[in-house]
Amino acid sequence: MPYIMDSPFKSISILYRKSHIWLNSGCGGYGLTAAQAVVILIVCDFEKLTQDEITKRLSLDKSVIAKTVTKLEESGYILRGTNARDKRTYDICPTEKAWAVYPFIKEQIEEGFRRMTQQMTDAEREEFKRLLAVAAAAAVAQED
């Protein structure tokens, strides 16, 4: 039976779910899920940010980030410090444990992109990356 990718909507769904399955199994050895890995990634990228900044950068609901951050603090990957200037916020910082897995997570994500683009030329791969970024920016800019 042919797997017809007749609609971009279906293609996007498949790419999302597959890349998460790969990241989940890749990070399983560290007791991390894909969602947790992504938060570790961004916290290490910026070294210090608030939950709200993570929310905006990943374009996820703030309650989702609150739950993930709580788990990551419990498992020792991040620290929540209180922000002196604004008592409503936390400063989220990576721990040594987070820095230790950071390169591995980056590599896992790269590997997933290589998998899905293995049929493409280098030029196509770059164009794909660019168009994904353009589309995602347009999606975020929508007022829903």
Place this chain on the structure above:
Amino acid sequence: MPYIMDSPFKSISILYRKSHIWLNSGCGGYGLTAAQAVVILIVCDFEKLTQDEITKRLSLDKSVIAKTVTKLEESGYILRGTNARDKRTYDICPTEKAWAVYPFIKEQIEEGFRRMTQQMTDAEREEFKRLLAVAAAAAVAQED
């Protein structure tokens, strides 16, 4: 704050979640969720198929399709007929109620794609669609 789409993984996540949010709110008036709408779409596209065929075409776990199909039967969008040649399977067919929403669902999905590609030229939009299909096919072909 800039919304940096620095990684294709993040872009794909955002596009998946946004397109589902749009489809959910678009189909809400019919009491349908995005996941249900997608199954109605494929059932109408093929007019008659088994759950397993839906599973393979959407590249979802078979238990997910079983749950969605059960709900759609309860709400009167599809019929499950027994297959004479294979007692393990059902023949899934759309009802009139499904045909009635079919054009609307297709339009909602088109609209979502227009939203995310509104900054693109027609040529870029076509190329984006093609590269998404290539990537999704490669993802499905992986043995995980």
Place this chain on the structure above:
DNA sequence: AGAATATAGTGGCAATTGCCACTATATTAA
């Protein structure tokens, strides 16, 4: 034919996500 294996579908559980209502703190307006 009978045994081993493969396939279609179900049900339970956990993780992710979105939405909503809520609290607490900041900021703005009067």
Place this chain on the structure above:
DNA sequence: TTAATATAGTGGCAATTGCCACTATATTCT
């Protein structure tokens, strides 16, 4: 300054999804 409004974060609920174990039926092998 005080009142109105905005923002950061939490907790509950429902829907989606993936994985696993399971049953029932088909198919293949000997």
